[in-house]
Amino acid sequence: xxxxxxxxxxxxxxxxxxxxxxxxxxxxxxxxxxxxxxxxxxxxxxxxxxxxxxxxxxxxxxxxxxxxxxxxxxxxxxxxxxxxxxxxxxxxxxxxxxxxxxxxxxxxxxxxxxxxxxxxxxxxxxxxxxxxxxxxxxxxxxxxxxxxxxxxxxxxxxxxxxxxxxxxxxxxxxxxxxxxxxxxxxxxxxxxxxxxxxxxxxxxxxxxxxxxxxxxxxxxxxxxxxxxxxxxxxxxxxx
Amino acid sequence: xxxxxxxxxxxxxxxxxxxxxxxxxxxxxxxxxxxxxxxxxxxxxxxxxxxxxxxxxxxxxxxxxxxxxxxxxxxxxxxxxxxxxxxxxxxxxxxxxxxxxxxxxxxxxxxxxxxxxxxxxxxxxxxxxxxxxxxxxxxxxxxxxxxxxxxxxxxxxxxxxxxxxxxxxxxxxxxxxxxxxxxxxxxxxxxxxxxxxxxxxxxxxxxxxxxxxxxxxxxxxxxxxxxxxxxxxxxxxxx
Numbered sequence: 001x002x003x004x005x006x007x008x009x010x011x012x013x014x015x016x017x018x019x020x021x022x023x024x025x026x027x028x029x030x031x032x033x034x035x036x037x038x039x040x041x042x043x044x045x046x047x048x049x050x051x052x053x054x055x056x057x058x059x060x061x062x063x064x065x066x067x068x069x070x071x072x073x074x075x076x077x078x079x080x081x082x083x084x085x086x087x088x089x090x091x092x093x094x095x096x097x098x099x100x101x102x103x104x105x106x107x108x109x110x111x112x113x114x115x116x117x118x119x120x121x122x123x124x125x126x127x128x129x130x131x132x133x134x135x136x137x138x139x140x141x142x143x144x145x146x147x148x149x150x151x152x153x154x155x156x157x158x159x160x161x162x163x164x165x166x167x168x169x170x171x172x173x174x175x176x177x178x179x180x181x182x183x184x185x186x187x188x189x190x191x192x193x194x195x196x197x198x199x200x201x202x203x204x205x206x207x208x209x210x211x212x213x214x215x216x217x218x219x220x221x222x223x224x225x226x227x228x229x230x231x232x233x234x235x236x237x238x239x
Numbered sequence: 240x241x242x243x244x245x246x247x248x249x250x251x252x253x254x255x256x257x258x259x260x261x262x263x264x265x266x267x268x269x270x271x272x273x274x275x276x277x278x279x280x281x282x283x284x285x286x287x288x289x290x291x292x293x294x295x296x297x298x299x300x301x302x303x304x305x306x307x308x309x310x311x312x313x314x315x316x317x318x319x320x321x322x323x324x325x326x327x328x329x330x331x332x333x334x335x336x337x338x339x340x341x342x343x344x345x346x347x348x349x350x351x352x353x354x355x356x357x358x359x360x361x362x363x364x365x366x367x368x369x370x371x372x373x374x375x376x377x378x379x380x381x382x383x384x385x386x387x388x389x390x391x392x393x394x395x396x397x398x399x400x401x402x403x404x405x406x407x408x409x410x411x412x413x414x415x416x417x418x419x420x421x422x423x424x425x426x427x428x429x430x431x432x433x434x435x436x437x438x439x440x441x442x443x444x445x446x447x448x449x450x451x452x453x454x455x456x457x458x459x460x461x462x463x464x465x466x467x468x469x470x471x472x473x474x475x476x477x478x
Binding site for chain 1: 347350355449452458461466470
């Protein structure tokens with residue numbers, strides 16, 4: 001048995017650590033190929049939970065392989081899975097990310113979105129690979145409870161989900177997030193790339209700005225998304 | 240001339256890159272020791288701004304040194320400064336961080352705080368070193384507009400700033416952030432360590448929770464702080 005260190009063109013990827021591995025198995029067990037544990041991993045609660053979902057014949061002990069696949073060297077369990085594709089739920093609210101370029105940020109955004117009740121995320125290409133183990137780790141496994149779909153362009157997204165009102169977060173907007181009631185439904189909260197923000201083609205009557213002092217030029221993208229989600233969920237009382 | 244790669248016990252530290260270096264020079268020019276540029280650095284606007292604050296005799300070109308001190312290899316300017324100590328402004332609102340353990344997170348929190356008008360941050364020890372270049376870089380230089388003071392304990396902080404009402408953010412709190420009016424002034428927004436949160440001794444009638452779905456066990460610390468700051472500044476209209 002061999003599993004190689006992840007590359008984007010592989011059809012398989014893997015989780016690192018107990019928590020994301022359980023999230024994988026609970027939510028996507030049809031796609032799980034195998035679970036590999038380090039011989040020093042003795043957490044019976046975790047092992048029992050894993051065995052309740054997948055057959056013993058797919059659970060292996062292989063210290064060398066676990067060590068190779070654990071970037072940070074302190075993970076004792078790896079869940080190997082076949083990559084899959086999703087469509088978004090057309091009746092639910094979405095997050096849209098135009099060309100997200102940082103894997104840790106993307107994982108954190110997936111986790112925050114789930115925390116505020118949004119389980120459908122559109123990514124406009126390019127944009128980092130959602131199945132990179134770094135994204136999975138920083139999402140803490142919440143990626144497996146989330147539908148994520150890639151699009152070549154904003155136009156392609158708008159055509160497929162034409163029922164969604166897009167609220168675009170941009171420094172050029174004049175309406176403050178705080179004053180938005182989010183009455184349109186379903187809706188999409190859209191955010192740009194870490195360095196460049198959203199292109200001006202996103203500017204419309206529903207564009208919003210998160211007001212902050214002039215002492216900084218912008219908020220970190222993960223913070224901007226989480227503030228938007230917080231305000232959205234306060235207005236929607238959606239959880 | 241030599242500047243060594245930063246260690247915590249050195250009396251000097253340094254900025255990496257033009258933006259934080261200018262923030263350093265603008266806000267703490269009395270502590271600037273020297274500026275070291277790469278010979279390929281040609282941004283005249285930046286160079287002129289630096290020369291308007293510090294004497295030519297303290298500006299050096301040294302490619303090898305700049306390359307050594309730039310962790311990520313793409314920074315062309317280094318600002319070396321003598322470390323300094325601050326006291327907090329007792330009449331202003333504070334952020335309190337109990338044992339922050341991640342340098343990138345701390346820098347991001349300093350930046351968000353400045354973005355929402357809070358320029359005074361208390362750190363309860365232990366906690367990472369605010370002068371580590373990683374913290375400075377992730378604060379994007381906003382650390383130089385912020386007073387940061389270390390304390391051995393919460394008790395020491397409370398004794399020195401006894402006029403502050405502490406709002407502690409904890410999963411054990413029952414009052415929702417959204418329902419808090421922040422009428423007490425001056426006030427302190429307190430947050431715990433990334434893994435362990437705040438100790439139960441922080442639990443009081445002003446403890447607050449940021450409500451989120453049960454699908455995640457907690458929000459990332461930088462997101463929690465930025466959401467709290469957003470709500471605080473909306474209520475205070477403090478900028």
